[in-house]
Amino acid sequence: MTLRVLVADDQAAVRQGIVLILGSAPGIEVVGEAADGEEAVRLARALRPDLVLMDVRMPRLDGVSATAAVTREQLAEVLVLTTFDFDAYVFGALRAGAGGFLLKDSDADTLVAAVRTVAAGEGTIAPAVTRRLIAEFARTAPRTPSPAAARLSALTPREREVLAHIGAGLSNGQIARRIGAAEATVKTHVSRLLAKLDLRSRVQAAVLAQESGITPETF
Numbered sequence: 365m366t367l368r369v370l371v372a373d374d375q376a377a378v379r380q381g382i383v384l385i386l387g388s389a390p391g392i393e394v395v396g397e398a399a400d401g402e403e404a405v406r407l408a409r410a411l412r413p414d415l416v417l418m419d420v421r422m423p424r425l426d427g428v429s430a431t432a433a434v435t436r437e438q439l440a441e442v443l444v445l446t447t448f449d450f451d452a453y454v455f456g457a458l459r460a461g462a463g464g465f466l467l468k469d470s471d472a473d474t475l476v477a478a479v480r481t482v483a484a485g486e487g488t489i490a491p492a493v494t495r496r497l498i499a500e501f502a503r504t505a506p507r508t509p510s511p512a513a514a515r516l517s518a519l520t521p522r523e524r525e526v527l528a529h530i531g532a533g534l535s536n537g538q539i540a541r542r543i544g545a546a547e548a549t550v551k552t553h554v555s556r557l558l559a560k561l562d563l564r565s566r567v568q569a570a571v572l573a574q575e576s577g578i579t580p581e582t583f
Contacts, residue, residue, distance in 0.1 A: 367483050370396045370411060372404035372430070373419040373445065378468065382417060382445075382475070389476045401425025408439040415441045415483040418462070420453035428456035435461030435564050443482040458571075461564030481535075485555070485566075515561050516576060523557040525583045526550060530566060531573025532580055542580070 369386055371394055373379040383394045396411050398404035402425040408416055416434055420427035431442045442462040446454050447469075454465050463482040466475065519527065522543075529539040536554065540547040554566065563569050573579070 365391075367392045367415065367480065368395045368411070368413040369393065369479060369483075370398065370404065370407055370413040370416045370440070372398035372401070372407075372416060372422065372427070374399050374422045375419075378419075385472045385475055386417075386479065389479075392476070392479065401427060401430035404430045405433045405439075408434050409437070413440050415443060415479060417479065418442050418444050418457070420444050420446050420457050420465075426453065428453055428460055431457045431462050432460035441482050441485065443478055458565070458567045462567070463565050464567060485551075516572075516578075518560045519557055523553050523560070524578060525580075526553040527557055527569060527573050528578045528580045528583060530554070531570045531578060533570065 369392060371379055371382050371386070373382065376399070379397055379399070383397060386392050387394050395413050396407045398407050399422075401422045404416060404418060404422075404427075405425065416431075416439075418427045418431055418434075420431075422430070427444060431444065434440055434442055442457070444454060444457040444462045444465040445468050446465055447467070448454075457465065463485070464478065466478045470478070516524070525543060526539055529542060534542065536547050536550045539545075540550045543550070554569075558564075558566070558569060561569065561572065563572070
Protein backbone atom coordinates (compact mmCIF):
# COMPACT_ATOMS: atom_id res chain seq x y z
CA MET A 365 0.00 0.00 0.00
CA THR A 366 1.32 3.42 -0.95
CA LEU A 367 2.03 5.86 1.88
CA ARG A 368 0.55 9.28 1.06
CA VAL A 369 2.45 12.29 2.44
CA LEU A 370 1.75 16.03 2.56
CA VAL A 371 4.87 18.21 2.93
CA ALA A 372 4.50 21.59 4.68
CA ASP A 373 7.47 23.97 4.82
CA ASP A 374 7.64 27.68 4.03
CA GLN A 375 11.15 27.40 2.55
CA ALA A 376 10.70 26.36 -1.07
CA ALA A 377 14.19 24.89 -1.44
CA VAL A 378 13.81 22.75 1.69
CA ARG A 379 10.34 21.65 0.66
CA GLN A 380 11.50 20.69 -2.82
CA GLY A 381 14.41 18.71 -1.41
CA ILE A 382 12.12 16.76 0.89
CA VAL A 383 9.68 16.09 -1.93
CA LEU A 384 12.53 14.80 -4.09
CA ILE A 385 13.75 12.44 -1.36
CA LEU A 386 10.32 11.09 -0.49
CA GLY A 387 9.19 10.90 -4.09
CA SER A 388 12.10 8.61 -4.93
CA ALA A 389 11.44 6.28 -1.98
CA PRO A 390 9.53 3.06 -2.80
CA GLY A 391 5.94 3.03 -1.61
CA ILE A 392 5.76 6.75 -0.78
CA GLU A 393 3.79 9.33 -2.74
CA VAL A 394 3.87 13.07 -2.04
CA VAL A 395 0.26 14.10 -2.61
CA GLY A 396 0.57 17.79 -1.79
CA GLU A 397 2.79 20.70 -0.73
CA ALA A 398 2.00 23.59 1.59
CA ALA A 399 3.94 26.80 2.20
CA ASP A 400 2.22 27.77 5.45
CA GLY A 401 0.17 26.31 8.28
CA GLU A 402 -3.22 27.37 6.99
CA GLU A 403 -2.56 25.71 3.64
CA ALA A 404 -1.29 22.59 5.42
CA VAL A 405 -4.55 22.21 7.35
CA ARG A 406 -6.67 22.94 4.28
CA LEU A 407 -4.82 20.37 2.17
CA ALA A 408 -4.90 17.80 4.97
CA ARG A 409 -8.68 18.14 5.07
CA ALA A 410 -8.96 17.89 1.30
CA LEU A 411 -6.38 15.17 0.60
CA ARG A 412 -6.54 13.06 3.78
CA PRO A 413 -2.87 11.98 3.60
CA ASP A 414 -1.46 9.28 5.85
CA LEU A 415 1.09 11.72 7.22
CA VAL A 416 1.86 15.43 7.26
CA LEU A 417 5.53 16.34 7.41
CA MET A 418 5.21 19.68 9.21
CA ASP A 419 7.71 22.49 9.65
CA VAL A 420 7.11 24.06 13.05
CA ARG A 421 7.96 27.65 12.05
CA MET A 422 5.68 28.85 9.27
CA PRO A 423 3.74 32.03 8.45
CA ARG A 424 -0.03 32.66 8.73
CA LEU A 425 -0.48 29.64 11.02
CA ASP A 426 2.51 28.14 12.81
CA GLY A 427 3.23 24.43 12.79
CA VAL A 428 2.08 23.96 16.38
CA SER A 429 -1.41 25.30 15.69
CA ALA A 430 -1.56 23.45 12.38
CA THR A 431 -0.52 20.21 14.10
CA ALA A 432 -3.23 20.69 16.73
CA ALA A 433 -5.87 21.12 14.03
CA VAL A 434 -4.70 18.08 12.05
CA THR A 435 -4.54 15.78 15.08
CA ARG A 436 -7.74 17.09 16.66
CA GLU A 437 -9.66 16.28 13.48
CA GLN A 438 -7.73 13.01 13.08
CA LEU A 439 -6.79 13.95 9.54
CA ALA A 440 -3.34 12.36 9.56
CA GLU A 441 -0.30 11.48 11.62
CA VAL A 442 2.14 14.39 11.99
CA LEU A 443 5.94 14.36 11.94
CA VAL A 444 7.40 17.78 12.74
CA LEU A 445 10.63 19.13 11.30
CA THR A 446 12.88 21.58 13.09
CA THR A 447 16.34 23.08 12.82
CA PHE A 448 17.03 22.89 16.55
CA ASP A 449 16.55 19.87 18.81
CA PHE A 450 15.36 22.03 21.72
CA ASP A 451 13.00 24.36 19.92
CA ALA A 452 10.09 25.59 22.05
CA TYR A 453 7.88 25.05 19.02
CA VAL A 454 8.75 21.35 19.11
CA PHE A 455 7.42 21.00 22.65
CA GLY A 456 4.21 22.70 21.57
CA ALA A 457 3.83 20.43 18.56
CA LEU A 458 4.38 17.30 20.65
CA ARG A 459 1.84 18.49 23.20
CA ALA A 460 -0.53 19.08 20.28
CA GLY A 461 -0.27 15.44 19.28
CA ALA A 462 2.58 15.16 16.78
CA GLY A 463 3.88 11.63 16.51
CA GLY A 464 7.50 12.74 16.72
CA PHE A 465 10.07 15.14 15.40
CA LEU A 466 13.12 15.08 13.19
CA LEU A 467 15.96 17.52 12.64
CA LYS A 468 16.12 19.13 9.21
CA ASP A 469 19.75 18.09 8.77
CA SER A 470 18.84 14.39 8.99
CA ASP A 471 20.00 12.31 6.05
CA ALA A 472 17.65 10.91 3.42
CA ASP A 473 17.49 7.40 4.89
CA THR A 474 16.64 8.76 8.35
CA LEU A 475 13.92 10.99 6.89
CA VAL A 476 12.30 8.16 4.96
CA ALA A 477 12.49 5.78 7.94
CA ALA A 478 10.93 8.40 10.25
CA VAL A 479 8.08 9.04 7.82
CA ARG A 480 7.32 5.32 7.61
CA THR A 481 7.52 4.87 11.40
CA VAL A 482 5.26 7.79 12.33
CA ALA A 483 2.78 6.97 9.57
CA ALA A 484 2.50 3.49 11.10
CA GLY A 485 1.55 5.09 14.40
CA GLU A 486 4.72 4.10 16.25
CA GLY A 487 6.15 7.58 16.69
CA THR A 488 9.74 8.73 16.47
CA ILE A 489 12.10 11.33 17.84
CA ALA A 490 15.56 12.15 16.51
CA PRO A 491 17.60 9.32 18.08
CA ALA A 492 20.35 11.56 19.44
CA VAL A 493 17.93 13.47 21.64
CA THR A 494 15.16 10.99 22.50
CA ARG A 495 15.71 10.65 26.23
CA ARG A 496 16.90 14.24 26.70
CA LEU A 497 13.84 15.57 24.93
CA ILE A 498 11.38 13.45 26.88
CA ALA A 499 13.00 14.44 30.17
CA GLU A 500 13.03 18.13 29.23
CA PHE A 501 9.46 17.95 27.97
CA ALA A 502 8.35 16.40 31.24
CA ARG A 503 10.30 18.99 33.25
CA THR A 504 8.72 21.94 31.45
CA ALA A 505 5.19 20.52 31.34
CA PRO A 506 2.50 22.28 33.41
CA ARG A 507 2.49 21.07 37.01
CA THR A 508 -1.28 20.78 37.20
CA PRO A 509 -2.39 17.13 37.38
CA SER A 510 -2.76 15.60 33.94
CA PRO A 511 -6.21 14.16 33.14
CA ALA A 512 -4.35 11.18 31.69
CA ALA A 513 -2.57 10.55 35.00
CA ALA A 514 -5.91 9.97 36.69
CA ARG A 515 -6.62 7.20 34.17
CA LEU A 516 -3.46 5.19 34.88
CA SER A 517 -5.39 2.84 37.15
CA ALA A 518 -7.31 1.65 34.09
CA LEU A 519 -4.15 0.09 32.62
CA THR A 520 -3.37 -3.59 33.01
CA PRO A 521 0.02 -4.50 34.56
CA ARG A 522 1.35 -5.36 31.09
CA GLU A 523 0.14 -2.06 29.64
CA ARG A 524 1.88 -0.19 32.48
CA GLU A 525 5.06 -2.11 31.72
CA VAL A 526 4.82 -1.18 28.04
CA LEU A 527 4.19 2.44 29.04
CA ALA A 528 7.35 2.36 31.15
CA HIS A 529 9.42 1.27 28.16
CA ILE A 530 7.81 3.92 25.96
CA GLY A 531 8.91 6.46 28.56
CA ALA A 532 12.46 5.15 28.24
CA GLY A 533 12.36 5.89 24.50
CA LEU A 534 12.15 2.31 23.22
CA SER A 535 10.53 1.32 19.93
CA ASN A 536 7.91 -1.42 19.64
CA GLY A 537 10.56 -3.86 18.46
CA GLN A 538 12.84 -3.07 21.39
CA ILE A 539 9.95 -3.38 23.85
CA ALA A 540 8.97 -6.72 22.35
CA ARG A 541 12.46 -8.08 22.94
CA ARG A 542 12.55 -6.72 26.50
CA ILE A 543 9.26 -8.24 27.60
CA GLY A 544 9.40 -11.39 25.50
CA ALA A 545 6.36 -10.69 23.34
CA ALA A 546 5.61 -10.37 19.63
CA GLU A 547 5.97 -6.91 18.15
CA ALA A 548 2.35 -7.04 16.96
CA THR A 549 1.28 -7.73 20.55
CA VAL A 550 3.23 -4.71 21.78
CA LYS A 551 1.61 -2.56 19.11
CA THR A 552 -1.80 -3.68 20.37
CA HIS A 553 -0.83 -2.80 23.95
CA VAL A 554 0.31 0.65 22.82
CA SER A 555 -2.93 1.31 20.97
CA ARG A 556 -5.00 0.22 23.95
CA LEU A 557 -3.09 2.26 26.51
CA LEU A 558 -3.25 5.38 24.34
CA ALA A 559 -7.01 4.92 24.04
CA LYS A 560 -7.45 4.34 27.78
CA LEU A 561 -5.35 7.41 28.63
CA ASP A 562 -6.99 9.50 25.89
CA LEU A 563 -3.62 10.46 24.45
CA ARG A 564 -2.98 11.36 20.83
CA SER A 565 0.59 10.17 20.49
CA ARG A 566 3.30 7.89 21.77
CA VAL A 567 5.38 10.91 22.74
CA GLN A 568 2.63 12.13 25.07
CA ALA A 569 2.60 8.66 26.63
CA ALA A 570 6.37 8.84 27.14
CA VAL A 571 6.06 12.15 28.93
CA LEU A 572 3.27 10.82 31.15
CA ALA A 573 5.47 7.87 32.10
CA GLN A 574 8.29 10.25 33.02
CA GLU A 575 6.01 12.53 35.02
CA SER A 576 4.43 9.61 36.86
CA GLY A 577 7.70 7.90 37.72
CA ILE A 578 6.82 4.79 35.74
CA THR A 579 10.14 3.28 34.64
CA PRO A 580 11.30 -0.15 33.43
CA GLU A 581 13.16 -0.60 36.72
CA THR A 582 9.83 -0.79 38.57
CA PHE A 583 8.95 -4.06 36.80
